[in-house]
Amino acid sequence: MDWRSLDEQYIVSSYKRIPIAIEKGEGNYLYDTNGKSYLDLFTGLAVNVLGHSHPRIVQALREQGERFLHISNVFLNKPAIRLAERLVANSISGKVFFTNSGAEATESAIKLIHKWTKNEGAGREGIVVLRNSFHGRTLGAVRLTRQAHVYQDFPQPAFPVYELDVEDTAGLRAICQEARPAAVLMEPVLGSGGVVPLTEAFLREVAAICEQEGMLFVMDEIQTGMGRTGKLFAYEHAGVTPDLILFAKGIGGGLPLGGVIAGPKLMNQFKPGDHGTTFAPSPLSAALGNVVLDELLNPAFIPHVEEVIAYLWSGLEALRTRLPDQLQSLRGKGLMVGIPLSSTPEEVSHLQQALLDEGILVDVTQKTIVRLLPPLTLTKADVDRFLAVFEEQLTARTGSKKEA
Numbered sequence: 001m002d003w004r005s006l007d008e009q010y011i012v013s014s015y016k017r018i019p020i021a022i023e024k025g026e027g028n029y030l031y032d033t034n035g036k037s038y039l040d041l042f043t044g045l046a047v048n049v050l051g052h053s054h055p056r057i058v059q060a061l062r063e064q065g066e067r068f069l070h071i072s073n074v075f076l077n078k079p080a081i082r083l084a085e086r087l088v089a090n091s092i093s094g095k096v097f098f099t100n101s102g103a104e105a106t107e108s109a110i111k112l113i114h115k116w117t118k119n120e121g122a123g124r125e126g127i128v129v130l131r132n133s134f135h136g137r138t139l140g141a142v143r144l145t146r147q148a149h150v151y152q153d154f155p156q157p158a159f160p161v162y163e164l165d166v167e168d169t170a171g172l173r174a175i176c177q178e179a180r181p182a183a184v185l186m187e188p189v190l191g192s193g194g195v196v197p198l199t200e201a202f203l204r205e206v207a208a209i210c211e212q213e214g215m216l217f218v219m220d221e222i223q224t225g226m227g228r229t230g231k232l233f234a235y236e237h238a239g240v241t242p243d244l245i246l247f248a249k250g251i252g253g254g255l256p257l258g259g260v261i262a263g264p265k266l267m268n269q270f271k272p273g274d275h276g277t278t279f280a281p282s283p284l285s286a287a288l289g290n291v292v293l294d295e296l297l298n299p300a301f302i303p304h305v306e307e308v309i310a311y312l313w314s315g316l317e318a319l320r321t322r323l324p325d326q327l328q329s330l331r332g333k334g335l336m337v338g339i340p341l342s343s344t345p346e347e348v349s350h351l352q353q354a355l356l357d358e359g360i361l362v363d364v365t366q367k368t369i370v371r372l373l374p375p376l377t378l379t380k381a382d383v384d385r386f387l388a389v390f391e392e393q394l395t396a397r398t399g400s401k402k403e404a
């Protein structure tokens with residue numbers, strides 16, 4: 001079967017595809033229709049935090065599948081209630097609104113912030129976001145996504161958006177002198193914007209300014225959450241307390257699930273009828289969410305993640321000292337790694353293909369940044385394998401360049 005041409009014929013081509021057809025996944029590996037294996041350092045964009053076909057995920061799928069798959073929000077949803085309780089117990093005190101995706105979490109945040117300004121008579125309007133941020137692609141969310149190739153000239157709602165540079169607290173104070181924004185919304189590590197971590201000092205100062213000004217402090221943890229940086233949520237590193245947390249991607253263990261955790265200022269802003277969705281939270285997704293939390297909250301799990309994070313970063317640093325011309329810098333936090341390469345987009349795309357030929361799947365963002373979003377079950381052996389092949393490919397490339 002020529003899956004590639006069928007894909008071109010029948011699927012809208014809004015993605016540049018890696019033309020391999022996956023047959024199955026197991027642990028940290030994917031297998032294509034030819035039986036070739038790939039170490040998955042991409043995890044479907046930071047989704048499969050427990051790798052593929054995790055036995056407890058498969059068990060929960062079967063168990064919930066045998067009960068029911070969908071009941072709507074008209075009934076009490078036990079897996080979702082349990083999941084919300086545990087999310088709140090491990091983040092900020094508040095309540096959860098569930099969605100099917102990250103973008104819908106952003107939409108819910110926009111509506112909640114709006115309700116807060118109206119209900120509380122805050123006299124504030126609009127949201128401050130970072131340049132190069134990514135908060136989703138639906139028309140409301142894309143207003144907050146400050147990447148021109150993403151928002152393009154699509155119609156956007158008219159609420160005010162203020163753009164701030166990373167680390168620019170003076171800029172934030174200046175915005176507050178001219179206008180009265182209702183909230184500041186940020187990714188603790190910019191993901192598709194180039195894997196740029198915010199410093200803890202910056203996050204603390206932004207949180208303090210929000211407090212002084214009476215603005216809401218909102219963290220988009222859609223990519224950084226679910227243990228990816230070595231904490232359940234990345235804001236925890238800075239010791240700040242958000243008013244609202246957005247989550248999605250990893251929480252559903254591979255199924256679509258997202259939402260917001262709304263703190264005390266926001267948790268009672270929606271009244272029946274103010275917001276809704278048919279599917280979310282799917283009881284099946286919520287059941288898997290509980291498995292993800294079972295694993296992540298197991299006292300042995302995060303220490304393993306911290307250990308493999310330290311191992312990966314020291315390996316990357318060592319590689320950088322051996323290949324200083326190619327690896328001028330490394331970016332990211334935990335298992336969110338950006339490796340900017342001093343090569344053309346075409347060369348980086350070739351490198352990605354060469355790694356794929358060697359059985360390693362990595363992502364590329366902003367054209368020349370190799371991005372790693374491995375599963376949290378990554379092992380030291382996986383790291384060794386990646387580093388060896390990556391070094392080999394980088395060296396082979398310089399070799400051939402020098403000869404040319």
Ligand SMILES: *Cc1c(COP(=O)(O)O)cnc(C)c1O
Pocket residue numbers: 101102103104106134135136137187191192220221222223224248249
């Ligand atoms: C992926 C992502 C989103 C959007 O999530 P979708 O599920 O693709 O709609 C929003 N914010 C951040 C930080 C993301 O990484």
